[in-house]
Amino acid sequence: MSGVKFVEEFRDGAIARGLARRIADVARGLPEVRLMEVCGTHTMAIYRNSIRQLLPENIVLISGPGCPVCVTPNDYIDRAIALARRPDVTLCTFGDMVRVPGSSSSLELEKSKRADVRVVYSPLDAVDVGMQNPGRKVVFLGVGFETTAPTVAAAIELAAAKGVANFFVSSAHKVMPPALAALTADARLGLKGFILPAHVSAIIGVVPYQFLAVKHGMAGVIAGFEPLDILQGILMLVEQVAEGRAAIEVQYTRVVREEGNPRALALLERVFQPCDAEWRGLGIILGSGLAVRAEYAAHHAEANIAVEPEQTVTHPLCQCGEVLRGLIHPRECPLFGTVCTPETPVGACMVSTEGTCAACYKYGARLEEGHNHG
């Protein structure tokens, strides 16, 4: 058991087989139990570790809208491309946004045409870019869920405190509970429970999910990202279903506290306010976005930098929306693996490393021998 502490311990094959046997024991005799993971990192881990193959046939895992890049709609990408085309703008973003295709271009393509597009590791790095380039408008693309949004909020506060007037954020941040409510309401999915996101929950804690159990009778377990975390999370969910219970439980107790992270939540509250937001595949969900508060309007990209994005069009055969809603498996999309591959992506789900289609393309072949394609 060498390597990084608290990582290797959660990847033991013998324990994984023990957990799988226990899941099969508890699931025996149950009707089909459909569970959804709503975090792209879970999706990747489930594919990479062939977790579906370890499960009995009546436990079905479905991938939901868990990749923030994937759920960002085309018109936001087109707007980002229009920003990058302005000669006075430096666009900073996390790496996985760069290759996402908009209507007719991508940030990567614009960069090849000499647009100033930079990949940063932290939003604070983008503030540094602003300080070092006072003659340019530096825009950071704020894409992410509750895990990422506080780091962007911290960057906005820092820019305000240091008077970095040329730093702006274009916020497409989204919050998870309203999307969970929308998925719960979709009877076609027939869900019994959710594998709830790990690091979103490190920020928001347990309480924001309670409505799932109390109001909708849905089981929920906040699970970590290592294979044993996910298997134990599935076991906890199946136990709830077998016992006729519905509760929000925490498997990932080493990181997630009941109250979440109060400092991060206070920062979110200071800098952002809830707004309605459009999700690729799910449409507009009330109260599911985070807009920059008026107090920080000086750092709000949309309020300060005018652009004219092109007319947004989406490939007519792209099924990202259906994939993100868990209604179809990626292989049911006519573009999958032929026109749309990680090298030549058509839809966002094939671009991001956490996208369901990318995970299926990279690791899915192993599953074809098994069952349980979810």
Next chain:
Amino acid sequence: MCLGVPMKVVEIDGDMAVAEITGVRRSISLQLVEDVKVGDYVIVHAGFAIQVLDEAEAEETIRLLQEFGVQSG
């Protein structure tokens, strides 16, 4: 996107720290967490420690999991 990596805090300087994983060191912000000490493990996301890892809870989870390994024979 929401991937966070457990890293060990090896130096602290005010709100900033140096954290390490498998020999790789990174400068991180401690602005979002409280009461971090050198030697603690933190979950790092986008240059920020977003939560301190509770070592006792980690050991307890590992102990529980190992029971499944024993049962599987």
